[in-house]
Amino acid sequence: MIDTTAALEEACRLLAQSDFITIDTEFLRETTFWPELCLIQMASPEHEYIVDPMAKGLDLKPFFELMANSAVVKVFHAARQDIEIIFHLGDLLPHPIFDTQVAAMVCGFGDSVSYDQLVQKVKNVHIDKTSRFTDWSRRPLSEKQLDYALADVTHLRDVYLKLKGQLEAEGRAEWLTEEMAILESRETYDLPPEQAWQRLKMRLRKPTELAVMQYVAAWREREARSRNVPRSRVLKDDAIYEIAQQQPKDVEALGRLRTIPKGWERSSSGAAIIEQVNTALALPKSEMPHLQRHAHAPEGTQSAVELLKVLLRLTSEKHGVASKVIANSEDLEKIAAEGEKA
Template sequence: MNLITTTDELSAACQRLAKADFVTVDTEFMRETTFWPKLCLIQMASPEEAVIVDPIAGADMDLAPFFALMGDESVTKVFHAARQDIEIVFHQGNLVPHPVFDTQVAAMVCGFGDSISYDQLVFRVTGAKIDKSHRFTDWARRPLSEHQLSYALADVTHLRDVYAYLSEALADQGRTDWVREEMVTLTSPSTYQLDPERAWTRLKLRVRQPQDLAVLRGIAAWREREAQSRDIPRGRVLKDDAIYEIATQKPKDEAALARLRTIPRGFERSKSGREIVVAVQEALNSPKESWPSVPRPRQAPDGSTAATELLKVLLKQVAEQNGVAAKVIATSDDLERLACNDLDGLATMSGWRRELFGDKALALKEGRVALSFDGRKVVAFESDEPFVAAPAKKKKPRRRIKKAAADGASGDAVPEQADAEETKA
């Protein structure tokens, strides 16, 4: 096992790895008590070798050679569920790895289901079973055992075989470009930029007035700055429920802040308490035209609920027919927007998703796709012209018995077109 603890060792290893076409990468980190993830281990493997970088054991280690490798355009960086790993590289190395291949995304495109785990994917591709007993290891504690290091290394050694398999499968199915499209968002710096002024967009909008939303935005931005500067989780600065209550109650002084149910006793007298009162005042005094707009609930037209249910059936049919995870094609919100003709910026209506599902979904709404069931699975029939629904059959009126008129007719009963009604002679 090649365990690297010095900058010189890291530089030499990265120079060797840079000669390969691809490098598999994984990281181990801790962030339960911090805002920023604490990098504890880096695992990398090329087809020829595998290494573990220990930045904690090498306290004075310079990770510049690693970041240079991550930015090397001639080497594909292979991750599984890459977002958190890329986030670490972005915030510590000020760059986004590129080019990138995410095996979790590729597996969904190749029909391995929604968000398949690494150990499940390795088993299905290679038959190898990964020991997950060290999944919850405290990676910041030293020394690490041989078993812990072996477990960590397995996260990149088996990934080589998975990458080779998925790359070939994508090429055979003509879906390589599909995954390449998905990597655009994953490798965009905007995905990892944590702007405090945008922190409010991650909260559920439990307020419905522009003024309340302006206060919520200001308090969320204050919390984000505090969490980042103090390197502690957001919830340790201020709970979400407290932000909602402050937004609706808008305390204008420390005494008003102290009366809030979600504020701990004595908090109003702290530096944070005083800063919150100031943030509330600033939000209230800001120009109304600068207040964020309250998103309007989507007005679902008549029949959209039924249309959404039909689209769900079509999505399942398309996913099964093409061996693609339904989740990666369209979400439930995507289907609701499709049903309501809210197509602006909808990912399902662009790129390979539109080719695979989006156009067919529109055709279903226009009556040019019909769904049926053959006893085992749903099938779809397409037509250039809308299918015409058969006219509803008219119900035959039932008969009732009418008493003979009292104009000399016999007492025999005669039939009449009406509701059935029994009469007594």
């Protein structure tokens, strides 16, 4: 396991000589907002390495330089969380990238296929999962644990070559372009706090409720980031919903809410929440958020939606791609609604 900057520099120099490398990370996030990077696994056709990013004095600069090397394709499976860690620690986005989970959908392996399933289908290899729930922050790690971690990138080499070859043979390589562009966009990982409310499952509709939800969720997002704790440690989702519905104007009213822990309203957080509520309610109606409802198909179009679902399934089976690559439920509802208007 690499634990010095000099060894990392040499490993990255060798990896940079290849057209592609496979990458995976192991991390912990149970008690923090930002993921704690515990391991980096990398492999090329000729080399394979495990890096200990927790090693004292280790500088990850060579790794970040490799991630920015546009001559080397960076291959991930289900890339989003790995890229988020790299973006947070290195303030850069790997480029170019290839996500085998997305590619597998285009190649007909099903929706959001897992790494284990994909390796089994491509290589007929069963991965030993007994080390899956390892605490990767603990040292030392056993040989079995390290072998398990390394398998996440060694098998990925063959999976990548198989999928890449199939995409090129079927003329579908360009189908990945849009999804890869999303994964390579800073906006994917650097969501403004003011948009945090959009991640919540919507149960509110009134503009005043949505405005309070937006302001309180933004406050929670900033607090969680600055304190590096999970969002739920700052304020639970249910509390945001209740605050948005009840709209307490002072800390006494806040303290009477069912979802607020006893005495919490007297803390600095309680005062901050009330400030957010009052600021949101003072907004002109024109500046309050509004939702466009897409939860259900328009009245009279449900039969058309069901027919479109059948056609989607038949089309995806005919062309050997996952149905979500072609369209999702919201797309079908929009198509049905447009047909009704015509």
